[in-house]
Structures are given as C-alpha cells and as structure tokens.
Amino acid sequence: MMVTTYYPDFYEQFSCKAGACRHSCCQGWEIDIDERTAKRYQELSGPLEEEIRQNIIWQDGSWQFRLQADDRCPFLRADGLCQLIRKADESILCDICANHPRFFVTVGNYELAGVGLSCEKSCELLLADLSNLTFHVEGSDQFLDLSTLLQQLGIELPQEELLYQDGMTAEDAAFVLACMNKTAPIDADWPKQLEKLAAAVQTLEPLTREESCLFTRIYQYILYRALEHARTYGLGTVLSYAQLNADFISLLYQLTGQLDESVRRWSEQVEYSVENVRCLMELV
Ligand code: SF4
Numbered sequence: 001m002m003v004t005t006y007y008p009d010f011y012e013q014f015s016c017k018a019g020a021c022r023h024s025c026c027q028g029w030e031i032d033i034d035e036r037t038a039k040r041y042q043e044l045s046g047p048l049e050e051e052i053r054q055n056i057i058w059q060d061g062s063w064q065f066r067l068q069a070d071d072r073c074p075f076l077r078a079d080g081l082c083q084l085i086r087k088a089d090e091s092i093l094c095d096i097c098a099n100h101p102r103f104f105v106t107v108g109n110y111e112l113a114g115v116g117l118s119c120e121k122s123c124e125l126l127l128a129d130l131s132n133l134t135f136h137v138e139g140s141d142q143f144l145d146l147s148t149l150l151q152q153l154g155i156e157l158p159q160e161e162l163l164y165q166d167g168m169t170a171e172d173a174a175f176v177l178a179c180m181n182k183t184a185p186i187d188a189d190w191p192k193q194l195e196k197l198a199a200a201v202q203t204l205e206p207l208t209r210e211e212s213c214l215f216t217r218i219y220q221y222i223l224y225r226a227l228e229h230a231r232t233y234g235l236g237t238v239l240s241y242a243q244l245n246a247d248f249i250s251l252l253y254q255l256t257g258q259l260d261e262s263v264r265r266w267s268e269q270v271e272y273s274v275e276n277v278r279c280l281m282e283l284v
Contacts, residue, residue: 005104005111005138006149008221010125014102017121019080023264025100025119026076028187031065037094038063048087105228107153112227117267123260126221130213132162133220146220153227161239164219164246166207173201176247179283183276186269193265197251205254218263219246225271233281240284245270 033041033056041052041063055074057066065073075083084092101119105112115122134143144152146162168176177198185191207215223242230238245266252262270276 003111005113006135007113009134013125014115021080021120023120024080026073028071031073032096033063034095107227110153116271117263118272120264123263126217127214127260133217164215165243166212168204168247170201173251176244179280180248183279190269197255200255215246218249222246229281237281237284241281244284
C-alpha cells in the first residue's frame, strides 16, 4: 500500500549549521550505529575505516561511537565540522548521523515527517514565521492547515483545540512544573532550572500578540509530533500533553527571554526521551 507522507512547511529549508551550531548534536548523546553501517565499517579497508574501527565500541546491544571525556563524538573537530565528512563524504555516515534531526512516524496509513527541536536550526525555522503551521503532502505542491491534515487522518477537532491557550495561572504553572519534576533529568542543570522556574511562577506575564502566534506554532508542532501516541493514550491526552509542554516552554521563555533556546531545551528533555514522553502522557 502507498503511504502518504506529510511534511511541515519549513522541512525543506532545513540544513545543518555545522560549525556555526552552538549545541552540536555530535556532543552529549550516545550515537548508535545501525547494523548495516557497522558491518560496512568492519569490512572496508583503508586508513579512515581503520580509524573508525578504533573509535567504536559495542555497548548496550549496539555499536556506538566511543565518546570522549566531554561526551564529544571522536570525529567532531574543534571547528564543529565532522571529520568523517571532511575526509570522505556523507555516504560514510551511519543512519542516525545522516538523518538527524529528521523523524518519520507512522499514524495509520500515513507517515508524519519533521525535524526534531533539540536541533537549534529546527527551532529557528519553526519560529521564523508567525502564521499557523501548514503541511505539504509528498509529491504535491498543495499546503494543508493542521485541521485539514487531521481530517485526512480521520480526526475532527474544533478550531479552538488547534490554538495555544494562553492565560496560565500560578496554579497551572505549579502543575506543569510538578509534572516536569517527575521526568528523568537529562543533565545536572535540569533540576536547577526547574527550581528557578518554581521561584518565578508568581509573576507570569501575558503573551504579546506576536508571542501568541509563535506559541500556537509551537503547540501545533508538538501536537503533530505526538499524534503517533493518540492510539495508545487517546486524543484528549495528546492535546493536554501539547498544551502542558507549550506551557512549560512559555515558563522557560519568561525566565530566560530566549524562545529558540527554551524550545530546544524542552526538546532535549522531553521530545528526545521516550521515557519522559511516556511519563508526561500518563500524568496529564
Ligand atoms: S544540532 Fe542541528 S544544526 Fe546543530 S550540528 Fe546537529 S543537525 Fe546541525
């Protein structure tokens, strides 16, 4: 059966910032090497392949790059560029390096594609436009709004459910933070950030008109990204999950004044952790 793939409107504009990226995805994460590429790395001869073999390890049931003391990929150069690409080309990369931050998830007979928001370029693209998100279907020039896309997936929702609901109270904020406190921290800074947020929730400012538009884009993207979970948790839970996470980003933004970075930081903690997504789905 032919699968229809949807892409968010900014997907095609994605290109890695490489050496200009301040939060390289080549640092701070385990990098699993898919079986096909690991086999290729073991079989090919040549100095680069030999260097790769010396820098990969078998751990937790898969081959991985052996991270350095500061959790950097051994092939990440000081200038932020990838030594493998510089010495060979992209065909030498394993799947995760070649595809990140792109994602593809299946919902019924449809595939939803996008770029994950732990990548600062993805955040910049999401927040570069004030209009509601639109999506295009592979092989077509047509752009659909979220409501139409959902209808094609067999989901009918009133328009107000597709907009971010501003107006968080201190009580709402306390609930959001209590939920986030139950997620597994991605690093030592996360609990400290939550403490600072807890101290700041008594002084919530309403969003400006422009900010409201941006938060609706963020909310719609989180909702789109989480649709794969509707079957397990129900659509109502997925909507609440999107609102809770957008609320959290709003709190972080009010504390830091940096919207791109607030979205990126949320994504590291939640979007890229299967356990934390599950934890929040069960709490909302
Ligand atoms: S986080 Fe994004 S922009 Fe930065 S190095 Fe990775 S893919 Fe490139």
